[in-house]
Amino acid sequence: MHNAQPWRFSYFRGSRTFHVRADLARAMPHTDPDTRALHLGCGAALLNLRVAVAHGGWYPATRLLPDLADPALLATVQLTGFGSGESDLAALYPAIHQRHSSRFPFEETEIPEAVRTALSDAAHLEGASLSFATAWHLQEVLELVEEAEARNRTDRGSDEDLATWTRIGTPSVMSAADGVPEYAFGPRKRGGKAPVRDFAGARSVAGRTATAFERSPQLALLSTSRDHPEDWLRAGQAMEHVLLLATLEGLSSSFVTQALEWPDLRWPLRDPLSGSAHVQMVLRLGYGPGGPGTPRRPVPEVLDMQP
Incomplete structure (x- = not known):
């Protein structure tokens, strides 16, 4: 996150x-x-x-x-x-x-069925399932995300986490090796249904524009049959496998985590057919501009060598 x-x-x-x-x-x-x-x-x-x-x-x-x-x-x-x-x-x-998260508008072009199948197969290889929300289920997911966003706007803890891990302002702040810098926020959403998190929150970002996003977002739900730490690790591997393959297929992507951060909203996201899977991630996929690279911590901070 x-x-x-x-x-x-x-x-x-x-x-x-x-x-x-x-x-x-x-x-x-x-x-x-x-x-x-x-x-x-x-x-x-x-x-x-x-x-x-x-x-x-x-x-x-x-x-x-x-x-x-x-x-x-x-x-x-x-x-x-x-x-x-x-x-x-x-x-x-x-x-x-x-691969970088893209918080920009995507085209309305539908992802071909063959590509969707390949992405689902990639998730299956890692012990998870991937399905695209459609019709009333898609609308339900969008409504749950909207509810989560409304809660986040008035939840002090969520706002504090966002403020801790976003970078706005001076060059020294912007050069931090972690967090989301303002250049990766993307534009504010002026219209459309794409559930894109606004990392600026209520803060002002100089020179930031607003634009319309896609009217028919393509959302894929990544799920596991159980909900334990091992399942979360498998889901994380499946998520990245899907995202890397999607990148090679010319797709852009971003994360839709808002409803997953509220337990009572996460459960209704589940696959309406099985009714039992645990949704671990919602991915927004489509054809559009790639996102900018974000900072990474220096290698010595994340890797040590042992005899």
């Missing part, structure tokens, strides 16, 4: 193993009290690691939550079988550097 980057990596040379740990100092106790969103973010970082390992020609032997006595140790990834990299994962590598 909010580009907090709540992860740390340790690499153990002797065993050729990465440890992926949660950086709980970057948690958001108000907006994400159970650290579900933190686990999704770390799961996305884990998928990127697996892709990079496969790109390097190794097989990323991955274990989730390998030590129940150490819940901050989210995963281990051992580099094995030189030359036996997962080709499907390796092919995603270029998209890691291309």
